[in-house]
Amino acid sequence: MDARERLIESTRELLWERGYxxxxxxxxxxxxxxGQGSMYHHFDGKPGLARAAIGRSAGEMRERADTAFxxxxxxxxxxxxxxxxxxxxxxxxxxxxxxxxxxVMADPExxxxxxxxxxxLTGRLAALxxxxxxxxxxxxxxxxxxxxxxxxxxxxxxxxxxxxxxxAEPFGRAVDGALGLLSARTAAKESR
Amino acid sequence: MDARERLIESTRELLWERGYxxxxxxxxxxxxxxGQGSMYHHFDGKPGLARAAIGRSAGEMRERADTAFxxxxxxxxxxxxxxxxxxxxxxxxxxxxxxxxxxVMADPExxxxxxxxxxxLTGRLAALxxxxxxxxxxxxxxxxxxxxxxxxxxxxxxxxxxxxxxxAEPFGRAVDGALGLLSARTAAKESR
DNA sequence: GTCTATAGGAGGATAGAC
DNA sequence: GTCTATCCTCCTATAGAC
Numbered sequence: 275m276d277a278r279e280r281l282i283e284s285t286r287e288l289l290w291e292r293g294y295x296x297x298x299x300x301x302x303x304x305x306x307x308x309g310q311g312s313m314y315h316h317f318d319g320k321p322g323l324a325r326a327a328i329g330r331s332a333g334e335m336r337e338r339a340d341t342a343f344x345x346x347x348x349x350x351x352x353x354x355x356x357x358x359x360x361x362x363x364x365x366x367x368x369x370x371x372x373x374x375x376x377x378v379m380a381d382p383e384x385x386x387x388x389x390x391x392x393x394x395l396t397g398r399l400a401a402l403x404x405x406x407x408x409x410x411x412x413x414x415x416x417x418x419x420x421x422x423x424x425x426x427x428x429x430x431x432x433x434x435x436x437x438x439x440x441x442a443e444p445f446g447r448a449v450d451g452a453l454g455l456l457s458a459r460t461a462a463k464e465s466r
Numbered sequence: 467m468d469a470r471e472r473l474i475e476s477t478r479e480l481l482w483e484r485g486y487x488x489x490x491x492x493x494x495x496x497x498x499x500x501g502q503g504s505m506y507h508h509f510d511g512k513p514g515l516a517r518a519a520i521g522r523s524a525g526e527m528r529e530r531a532d533t534a535f536x537x538x539x540x541x542x543x544x545x546x547x548x549x550x551x552x553x554x555x556x557x558x559x560x561x562x563x564x565x566x567x568x569x570v571m572a573d574p575e576x577x578x579x580x581x582x583x584x585x586x587l588t589g590r591l592a593a594l595x596x597x598x599x600x601x602x603x604x605x606x607x608x609x610x611x612x613x614x615x616x617x618x619x620x621x622x623x624x625x626x627x628x629x630x631x632x633x634a635e636p637f638g639r640a641v642d643g644a645l646g647l648l649s650a651r652t653a654a655k656e657s658r
Numbered sequence: 659g660t661c662t663a664t665a666g667g668a669g670g671a672t673a674g675a676c
Numbered sequence: 677g678t679c680t681a682t683c684c685t686c687c688t689a690t691a692g693a694c
Contacts, residue, residue, distance in 0.1 A: 277659080292568055295488040298687060310689090311660045319689070366566065373629040374558065374566045376484055392630040417646055423627065423636055424643030430626040431619030437565040438584040444615055451616030454609055455647035469677080490669055502671090503678045511671070661694075668687070676679075 278316045280306040285327040290368040294324060294375040294384075324384055331368040332387040339395055349406030350460060353399070357429065357449045363442035366433045396426050413461045421456070428452040470508045472498040477519040482560040486516060486567040486576075516576055523560040524579040531587055541598030542652060545591070549621065549641045555634035558625045588618050605653045613648070620644040 275283075284306035288297040299320055303313055317323045342356035369391050378384045400422035406412050428448050435444035467475075476498035480489040491512055495505055509515045534548035561583050570576045592614035598604050620640050627636035 293485070293487065293566065295485065296568065299689080300687075309660060309662090311662080313660095314689075315659055320687095370623075370626045370630070371566055373626050374485060374563055376488065379629065379632075388630050389632065392627055392636075396627070396636070413650075417643065420639045420643035420646055422643070423624075423639040424620055424641075424647065427620045427623030427627055427636075427640035427644075428616055429619075429623060431562075431621060431623030432615075434562045434565050434622040434626075435584055435588070435615065435619055437571065438562070438580050440581065444584075444588070444619075447612045447615040448619035449616075451609065451612035451614070452619075452647075454612055455616065455644075455651065458605075458650045459647065491671080492669070501678060501680090503680080505678095506671070507677055512669095659694105662692090664691080665689085666687105669685080670683105672683080673681085674679105675681095676677105 277306070277308045277312050281308050281313055281316060281323060282326045282330060285323045286331055286368070289324065289327050290331070290365065290371065293371065294378045299323075321381065321384065324378070328369075328372065328378075328384055328387050332391040335367075335369050335391055336394060339398065343398060343402055349402055349409070349411050350456070353402065353406075353425070353456070354453055356399075357425065357453060361445070363433065363436045363445045364440075366437060367430060370430045370433065392426065396422050399425060410461050412459050416459050425452055425456075469498070469500045469504050473500050473505055473508060473515060474518045474522060477515045478523055478560070481516065481519050482523070482557065482563065485563065486570045491515075513573065513576065516570070520561075520564065520570075520576055520579050524583040527559075527561050527583055528586060531590065535590060535594055541594055541601070541603050542648070545594065545598075545617070545648070546645055548591075549617065549645060553637070555625065555628045555637045556632075558629060559622060562622045562625065584618065588614050591617060602653050604651050608651050617644055617648075 281302060284302050285297070288301055288305065292301075297320075299310075299313060302308075302323065303310060306313075313323075317326070338359065339356060342359055343352055345352050345355055347355075369388055372378045372384075372388050378388070400418045403412065403416065403422055404418040407414065407416050407418060428451075432445035432448040435448060436442050438444075473494065476494050477489070480493055480497065484493075489512075491502075491505060494515065495502060498505075505515075509518070530551065531548060534551055535544055537544050537547055539547075561580055564570045564576075564580050570580070592610045595604065595608065595614055596610035599606065599608050599610060620643075624637035624640040627640060628634050630636075
């Protein structure tokens with residue numbers, strides 16, 4: 275792995291763990307093993323490094339969601355698969371985390387990937403739920419858009435509760451609670 | 467308002483807006499109008515100031531929840547009242563926010579109020595839902611604990627989505643989605 | 659490409675005068 | 677109680693040598 279690559283990856287990790295304000299060029303250099311000169315040769319500074327790192331995190335988040343959504347089985351199973359996907363819960367969401375960083379949200383270039391990722395995710399999930407509703411998997415009264423937003427929120431909030439508790443447990447319980455509520459909207463299957 | 471009070475309140479606001487790492491003693495002094503000497507006379511430094519500020523935010527959060535939960539009407543109405551309570555959505559949750567601050571979570575004294583507040587809130591809401599279930603307001607199969615955790619997560623995640631979008635809208639949609647799902651678990655009322 | 663030198667400013671706090 | 681002076685470290689970056 276070359277220096278440029280190590281710099282991006284180290285920045286990604288530090289942004290994840292400590293946020294933008296909490297991440298210094300010095301720390302990035304230390305973790306990546308790259309020197310001052312190397313860092314400023316490959317990037318124009320902290321914001322540039324952050325752009326590369328955030329873009330990568332956002333891309334990964336989309337890919338993982340896509341994988342779960344495109345899986346086999348009925349919609350409800352794919353939604354459950356996504357919600358229950360293995361996660362490093364206590365680490366939190368690398369993208370959602372940035373939402374709390376005023377310096378990130380103040381910079382349009384840093385903010386855009388965050389905004390787009392959640393818009394895409396919610397929209398994708400809403401389309402999936404709508405598909406399930408159209409096929410009679412869910413009852414006709416289900417509001418796909420609102421439900422999708424609630425499910426994404428459960429995930430993001432689950433991270434918050436888990437970190438507050440110091441255990442991954444609340445995350446799992448939140449997901450269980452959400453799926454429990456959703457399952458009640460599953461249209462009864464006629465057994466004929 | 468005396469200097470000590472202004473210092474706490476300013477710290478509270480800054481912690482809310484910028485987090486612990488993003489808040490400097492200098493900024494606290496500037497916002498409070500107190501000088502260096504005044505600040506270090508009343509508090510032993512940044513951690514001490516943060517202790518006072520975080521404790522206050524946590525207390526307020528509990529009080530507000532208590533007010534909604536203790537209101538009149540059936541459980542479902544009190545839960546909805548809490549979820550739909552007026553909020554400064556784009557500002558986020560002053561307590562949940564701290565969850566992303568590694569320096570806060572690393573200090574037991576700063577962390578404790580955060581942990582306790584969410585444990586209390588989830589437990590309180592679970593007890594309320596259980597009460598509703600026992601009284602036949604919800605169907606017997608409702609998992610009060612998991613559902614309560616999901617609802618609190620929807621709130622915390624709603625803040626994240628709202629900040630990502632730059633609008634309060636996703637918060638409202640997430641709450642609508644959650645309440646929509648919950649209403650399907652309301653036991654049908656016999657009209658006799 | 660990477661290293662070292664250098665630099666102004668901010669962060670976080672102490673000391674002592676008033 | 678509050679003010680000013682002072683301190684050392686870290687932050688973020690630039691310059692120029694190798």
